[in-house]
Amino acid sequence: MAAMTGVEIPVGEAIDSKAFIPVLSGNMSFQTRNNMVHQSSGGMYAITSGAWKYIDGLGSGGFTFPAMLTPEDNGPQGQLYQIKEDPLESENLSSGFPEKINSMKQLLEDIKNSEE
Numbered sequence: 001m002a003a004m005t006g007v008e009i010p011v012g013e014a015i016d017s018k019a020f021i022p023v024l025s026g027n028m029s030f031q032t033r034n035n036m037v038h039q040s041s042g043g044m045y046a047i048t049s050g051a052w053k054y055i056d057g058l059g060s061g062g063f064t065f066p067a068m069l070t071p072e073d074n075g076p077q078g079q080l081y082q083i084k085e086d087p088l089e090s091e092n093l094s095s096g097f098p099e100k101i102n103s104m105k106q107l108l109e110d111i112k113n114s115e116e
Helices: 098-113
Strands: 035-039 045-049 052-055 079-082
Touching: 035 098, 045 098, 052 098, 079 098
Parallel strands: none
Antiparallel strands: 035 045, 045 052, 052 079
16 A cells, blocks of 8 residues: 555565555566564564464563563473464464474564565
8 A cells, every 4th residue: 555655664664565556457477475474562573374373472462461471481482373273372382393483483584674
């Protein structure tokens, strides 16, 4: 929408957004991402990719209790869910999938740091 209206987006904002004017113009070769970045009202980032969702922090990151939790030593630093099997995000799988945590966290950082 910003591109359509000529609004400038500040650096660091809308990090996962892409202008979709090419699609509206009939350009069907438009490239999309296979993931989506979320940011809570409290500033906590998350990324959904395929059947997985990684939240870079503990707590809800927003209005529901607990909003933010301080990670314990040797405890989980974030949250990992298989959203197709657990759409309510009730079982944090982070301790059982360290490789998935690392890859999702890296993907999130790559998107946050990209200029695309």
